[in-house]
Amino acid sequence: MTVPEPVAPSVPPVPPADPAGVRAVSGNRAALTLLVVQNVVSAVLMGVGAPLGLALLGAFAVVVLVAFTAFRNTMNALLRDSRWRTPPAWGVALAAFALAFLASRAFVLAFVTLVPSSANAVPQFLSQGADVWVLLLAAGLLIPFAEEVAFRGLLMRGHERAAGFTVAAVTSTLVFSLAHGVPASVVGIIPLAYVLARVVQHTGSLWNGVIVHALNNTIAVGLGTLLAGRLPSDPERATELLKNEALRLPIAGGAALFGTVVLVVLHLWLTPKADPQERSAPGPWLSGAFVIMLLFGLSAGALTLPGVAQWVTDLRGALR
DSSP, X not given: OOOXXXXXXXXXXXXXXXXXXXXXXXXXXXXXXXXXXXXXXXXXHHHTTOOHHHHXXXXXHHXXXXXXXXXXXXXXXXXXXXXXXSOOOHHHHHHHHHHHHHHHHHHHHHHHHHOGGGGGGSOOOOOOTTHHHHHHHIIIIIHHHHHIIIIIIIIHHHXXXXXXXXXXXXXXXXXXXXXXXXXXXXHHHHHHHXXXXXXXXXXXXXXXXXXXXXXXXXXXXXXHHHHTTTSOSSHHHHTTGGGXXXXXXXXXXXXXXXXXXXXXXXXXXXXXXXXXXXXSSOSOOOOHHHHHHHHHHHHHHHTTSHHHHHHHHHXXXXXX
16 A cells, blocks of 8 residues: 655745846935935025925925936836835834834933933924925925835845845945934934834835834924924023933933833844845945945034034135
């Protein structure tokens, strides 16, 4: 009597990686260009008198135009990618946002407690009148969408294909955080940026990054507008408690510890999802465009430091 051989369970075939997917160098170049365009256009529009909301709305329109003209092939590769086509997981996105928001604010509190003067340099996205609603639309939804496409869609996807998930999560977090310039902002953005990277890798959907990013920006803009004029106008009064030497280290240490614990929990939870695109195009991910983005962020941050800002002011006065 012959015993039939066991039949191995059928395994669904893994779809092959798209050989024409987002490449690391082209993703870096596109992300850098879109970052520069967004900052330059918004600065120019504000320079000619446009309110903040309208300036950001105009910047978004130009970014979209540049993305689909100058980087048509790279954008088409993203549109074919599974990250773009996979629907969001709202429960995961909302939970990740809540934890990331807590970690981000905890790190900001720790930094501002240790360096009270840094609170004065944090940019405030405020407006008034009808432009408030335009600002909520632009800064709360459209700009986060554009930045997710640039950093988690183009730059990070290219780095994943070249060097893997871990490198891509770290590099996209670093360059996105530094792009915000102000040290206190960078400290708060780092945990949020890391969660944005990991939630996209965990779920396989770029849309979850958009949800988390949009919620963060909308709440920041909404709270800033709501509290405008209700807090002490003198920054020294607002940070008076943080200058208490007896409370400084306990507050900073407790906030940093809390933020670290939350971030570790997020890291352990948001394990990357298996993806045939990972390391499907091995090669260099570090390019001139990536280095320029890093230098851009470092330079912007340095200009907010009191000593550097005073030196620039003195230099301008000497050149006049």
